[in-house]
Amino acid sequence: MDRVLFFEYKTPEMDFGERPSPHLFSTHLPYYLVPSGLKNKKAKIIYVYRNPKDVLCSYFHFAKNVTSQFTDTFEEFMKQFLGERVMGSLWFDHIKGWYEHRSFFNVQFMTYEEMKKVPSETGKIT
Template sequence: MDNMNEYLINFKGYNFEKALANIEDLEKMEDFEIRDDDVFIITYPKSGTIWTQQILSLIYYEGHRNNTENISTIDRAPFLEYNIYNLDYAKMSSPRIFTSHLPYYLVPKGLKEKKAKILYIYRNPKDVLISFFHFSNWVVTLEATDTIDHYLEKFLDGKVVGSRWFDHIRGWYEHRHDFNIMFLSYEDLKKDLRSSVLKICSFLKKELSEEDVDAVVRQATFQNMKYDPLANYHYIVNNKVGARKKDGCFLRKGTIGDWKNHLTVEQNERFDMIFKSNMKNFPLKFIWDINEQ
């Protein structure tokens, strides 16, 4: 264990958010008891985590779909490694949905039995970088950075929560045969939410009526979520994390290609060079721009 700075704590080679991490929980993580019907959402930070929590909550909970239950998304699909409410996960009723940014080698061993399902959502890393930069400057539990140039260095060096993006996605992809896992891109969700929801349902073996699928898709659009306090983590920011400035929210823009508004030609070329050397022969496709087919 390594205390990197006041914001990060490094456990077994991976950076956690210091304000939220509990080392005793992390040490017990690999023995956490997995049920066959557990579902895990795994992401690198700022890759569509809340969006996926919302989609799965809408798929699994009728009360979430028809607004008869007032339960926030973070409580439907709590973070495994950041148990900020000290919930007793063993007492949660099945099927449980968990959210995690963990790398493949720190997840509970029981996930390798391949019964529980993992949905891995990935996003093009330039947009992840920009989103993370804004987010880190907004919440008080992360280190603020004065410029994108400075943040770019931190991100490429893995000196951020989640460590190196390249290691996270490659690690999970290269060990995909050890798990019951489906990979889906943020950009696919953005471009065709309905067919993505159907893909997710089919992976989870959840059969929904046409009407229910419509309800999921309608409530899981970015605009609807942004203005839904249950989906937008309002409570957490106000009571658990804290924001540096009033305007801002967990869900900022939710677009594809926002990096073009922020990166200079030089920064972009540097990123491309490092991306190419780290992602050689990597089969998953990345969409860098909203107009790409």
């Protein structure tokens, strides 16, 4: 949180404009809730998406340990996840929304797996 702030967790004493350059931010917001200034195509956006099975599994453990959305079983959580009965938007709608409105943004789409294959400065795959 200290290195890369989340748009959705802004506190009153935090001034995004005062952050050191480069201004890096993270978010889980759907395209229609991000700050309107991102639509001018000046900001560079990297939209990283994950396999829905990975998202489901990760979200299950997050909900179990951090939120009050925990259900007794993984199967029950999967039904809630697929039925759009968990916090946030439906995984499919989130990606579809960003992709269908990509012309409003300077956005690069990549999978989590593709991101992990990007060579580091040392030339090794990280």
